[in-house]
Amino acid sequence: MIVLESLAKRFGGVEAVRDVSLVAGDGRVTGLLGPNGAGKSTTLRLLYGVLTPDRGRALIDGIEVATDRRAALATMGVLPHNAGIYPHLTTRENIRYFGALHGLAGAALEARIDELCGLLDLGGIADRRAKGFSQGERLKVALARALVHRPKNLVLDEPTNGLDVLATRNLRDVIRRLREAGHCVLFSSHVMQEVAALCDEIVIIAGGRAVARGTPAELQAGIGGGSLEDAFIAALAAAGG
Amino acid sequence: MGALLTVFLKELRENARDRRTMLSALVLGPLGAPLLFTIMLNASVVGRASAPNLVAFLEREGVRVHDIPGGDAQAAAIVRGHGTRLALVIPPDYGARFATARPARVQLYTDTADASAGTDRARAQSLLRGYAGQIATWRLQARGISPSITQPVVVDEVDVSTPAARALAVLGMLSYFIVFATLMGGLYVAIDATAGERERGSLEPLLTLPVSRSALVAGKILTASAYMALSLGLTVTAFSVCLRFLHLDSLGMALELSPRIGLAIFGVVLPFVLLGASLMTIVASFTRSYREAQSWLAAVILVPTVPIMFAGVYQVELRSSLLWIPSLSQHLLIGALLKGDSLQPSDVLLSVGTTLAAGLLLAGIAMRLYEREKILG
Numbered sequence: 027m028i029v030l031e032s033l034a035k036r037f038g039g040v041e042a043v044r045d046v047s048l049v050a051g052d053g054r055v056t057g058l059l060g061p062n063g064a065g066k067s068t069t070l071r072l073l074y075g076v077l078t079p080d081r082g083r084a085l086i087d088g089i090e091v092a093t094d095r096r097a098a099l100a101t102m103g104v105l106p107h108n109a110g111i112y113p114h115l116t117t118r119e120n121i122r123y124f125g126a127l128h129g130l131a132g133a134a135l136e137a138r139i140d141e142l143c144g145l146l147d148l149g150g151i152a153d154r155r156a157k158g159f160s161q162g163e164r165l166k167v168a169l170a171r172a173l174v175h176r177p178k179n180l181v182l183d184e185p186t187n188g189l190d191v192l193a194t195r196n197l198r199d200v201i202r203r204l205r206e207a208g209h210c211v212l213f214s215s216h217v218m219q220e221v222a223a224l225c226d227e228i229v230i231i232a233g234g235r236a237v238a239r240g241t242p243a244e245l246q247a248g249i250g251g252g253s254l255e256d257a258f259i260a261a262l263a264a265a266g267g
Numbered sequence: 268m269g270a271l272l273t274v275f276l277k278e279l280r281e282n283a284r285d286r287r288t289m290l291s292a293l294v295l296g297p298l299g300a301p302l303l304f305t306i307m308l309n310a311s312v313v314g315r316a317s318a319p320n321l322v323a324f325l326e327r328e329g330v331r332v333h334d335i336p337g338g339d340a341q342a343a344a345i346v347r348g349h350g351t352r353l354a355l356v357i358p359p360d361y362g363a364r365f366a367t368a369r370p371a372r373v374q375l376y377t378d379t380a381d382a383s384a385g386t387d388r389a390r391a392q393s394l395l396r397g398y399a400g401q402i403a404t405w406r407l408q409a410r411g412i413s414p415s416i417t418q419p420v421v422v423d424e425v426d427v428s429t430p431a432a433r434a435l436a437v438l439g440m441l442s443y444f445i446v447f448a449t450l451m452g453g454l455y456v457a458i459d460a461t462a463g464e465r466e467r468g469s470l471e472p473l474l475t476l477p478v479s480r481s482a483l484v485a486g487k488i489l490t491a492s493a494y495m496a497l498s499l500g501l502t503v504t505a506f507s508v509c510l511r512f513l514h515l516d517s518l519g520m521a522l523e524l525s526p527r528i529g530l531a532i533f534g535v536v537l538p539f540v541l542l543g544a545s546l547m548t549i550v551a552s553f554t555r556s557y558r559e560a561q562s563w564l565a566a567v568i569l570v571p572t573v574p575i576m577f578a579g580v581y582q583v584e585l586r587s588s589l590l591w592i593p594s595l596s597q598h599l600l601i602g603a604l605l606k607g608d609s610l611q612p613s614d615v616l617l618s619v620g621t622t623l624a625a626g627l628l629l630a631g632i633a634m635r636l637y638e639r640e641k642i643l644g
Binding site: 074095097104109110113114123128155168 | 269277280284285443469476477643
């Protein structure tokens with residue numbers, strides 16, 4: 027379970043995140059929806075501990091990230107925006123590296139790598155060096171890497187960026203399977219259809235604030251019917267975005 | 268400790284597959300050793316058979332003679348193409364003219380536009396003059412005439428450079444090159460592990476792992492250190508092998524690099540590896556891209572070679588009061604080892620101690636850098 031409480035972060039004169047709170051529950055997919063520059067990536071970076079909030083806090087399964095980063099990160103799998111992999115290493119070696127840094131080793135780690143290659147359909151490129159992989163292949167390796175330690179919580183920043191239709195669809199299937207397995211999935215996107223197709227709960231971010239939240243149905247009802255897109259536009263308009 | 272080892276082994280493997288790293292670590296340093304050969308006088312000779320005694324004389328004087336086939340055209344072409352700085356053409360009638368005491372001509376091909384060939388040219392001319400003078404002396408003596416009658420004025424050139432001083436100049440080059448090659452060995456590793464990792468977008472995922480960032484940085488510095496140590500070892504070995512074939516004693520120098528001395532050089536330079544790796548890691552961490560890191564490091568790796576250059580120019584001798592300066596202390600210790608001096612344990616301790624302390628300090632700074640938010644750029 028991921029809880030964000032009134033997060034705020036300023037870079038010089040720019041207030042990237044002003045006030046973002048949300049609760050992402052287990053067995054649910056929560057979408058962070060917002061236009062480019064709304065503060066989605068900064069919010070997620072505050073969550074996975076590469077940035078420290080000026081105000082507010084991020085809790086993962088009750089552990090505060092800013093004060094006990096390593097314990098919080100141990101239960102989290104992270105796929106940052108445009109995550110890169112190591113071109114001179116094979117798929118397996120890329121995954122194994124992160125597994126080893128999570129403290130996994132030996133037969134258990136190898137079995138987990140095999141399992142992930144099956145789950146993400148990486149069998150064909152498991153022993154190939156990553157140099158020259160397509161965007162979709164790189165993303166799947168990065169995702170496998172983020173899942174290697176069976177994290178309870180999964181954070182994905184714009185995971186469908188640069189993916190073709192088929193790869194996007196495969197990713198959606200994987201996320202659904204993770205939800206069914208009881209994981210807490212939080213992902214960001216600026217594509218509304220993306221979020222609508224996948225999320226149990228949506229948090230709309232604009233200008234560094236969480237301006238609306240709810241299930242897709244609730245958001246639509248909030249503006250008295252209409253499409254989810256209408257709800258999105260209405261929320262942005264209300265926020266002055 | 269586990270994370271450090273994991274990072275170290277992964278970086279070691281990854282860089283072993285990187286052509287740029289391997290070239291700079293395995294090839295560049297060892298290639299530099301043969302460069303030492305260029306301080307030897309090289310000459311191409313056409314028609315050695317016509318003047319075997321002349322060529323033998325040149326070889327006795329330490330000239331490395333390469334026979335080339337052909338005639339004037341080939342000699343001109345090879346000098347113009349910088350295949351060699353000097354080419355001596357001995358015409359077929361040399362022998363006949365020489366035997367009958369008529370002036371025997373030879374042609375010395377040089378390129379006066381090539382400023383760097385000046386010393387070689389002067390030395391070749393003086394050698395040939397010396398040979399001619401020697402023959403003239405014998406001929407006069409054979410005819411019962413005192414050779415001194417042909418020398419109304421005698422100019423004695425006095426070369427005040429001593430063999431030791433000439434050797435020292437070579438030594439300076441040698442330690443300069445060893446330090447430079449050592450740094451080059453870790454250059455691409457340091458860039459790849461920092462600026463490269465950020466540019467690829469693999470730094471952010473790495474920093475979301477539940478491991479201490481100090482361990483990550485230590486693993487990276489250790490990898491650069493390992494490649495630098497490898498490069499250092501190969502460079503010293505290459506010099507040791509090359510010096511065996513290079514007869515520096517013909518230039519009046521005694522320079523030997525036995526395996527024992529080579530090992531000692533490796534030992535006194537090894538502490539410098541940590542300092543260099545940490546320095547490069549720090550600089551590369553500040554840059555925004557791989558390319559920017561490359562440009563910065565190309566300049567930064569010259570910094571440790573500056574004290575060595577000064578020491579070479581001013582012919583600084585080993586003094587304990589200078590041994591606290593990293594890179595200069597390695598240079599002075601290498602010089603002492605090559606001259607066959609035995610090192611004072613206190614001197615070695617001072618050099619190793621200050622160099623390691625500076626290396627640890629820089630490694631600490633590198634680790635602090637990775638705790639900052641800005642490290643992601």
